[in-house]
Amino acid sequence: MTTRSLTLFEAHVTPFVGGFGRTSAVMELLRARGVATIEGLDTRAKVLAFAQQVMTLVPHPDSDPDALTTTRDRGAACRRPGLVGLGTGELLAHTERSSLPRPPV
Numbered sequence: 241m242t243t244r245s246l247t248l249f250e251a252h253v254t255p256f257v258g259g260f261g262r263t264s265a266v267m268e269l270l271r272a273r274g275v276a277t278i279e280g281l282d283t284r285a286k287v288l289a290f291a292q293q294v295m296t297l298v299p300h301p302d303s304d305p306d307a308l309t310t311t312r313d314r315g316a317a318c319r320r321p322g323l324v325g326l327g328t329g330e331l332l333a334h335t336e337r338s339s340l341p342r343p344p345v
Contacts, residue, residue, distance in 0.1 A: 244245055247277075248275065249277040250277070252269065252276050252277050253277045253278075253279060254266055254269055254276045254277065254278055254279070263290070263293050263294060266278060266294065267294060276285055278290070278344055284306075284308070287306060287308065291308065312330075313328050
């Protein structure tokens with residue numbers, strides 16, 4: 241019997257149990273492995289509240305007014321270089337604003 245390998249995101253799952261008390265566990269996973277998949281953030285409000293706890297949100301031309309970026313089909317615009325992840329294309333793990341000499345922490 242063969243077992244399938246876990247995907248990058250499956251291998252780094254941490255449940256968001258008990259609210260923001262888990263924030264330190266998520267941050268430790270990020271420091272140790274560079275990636276964390278968080279289960280339980282099932283509303284935009286929860287995602288926004290969590291994001292505000294662990295990072296500085298910086299609006300950009302493609303973000304929504306709250307600085308979160310919603311991925312959705314944006315038609316032909318999504319096929320331009322650098323925008324494919326904003327639509328239905330594959331969005332690989334990445335560091336936000338890594339093109340800056342000193343990305344935000």
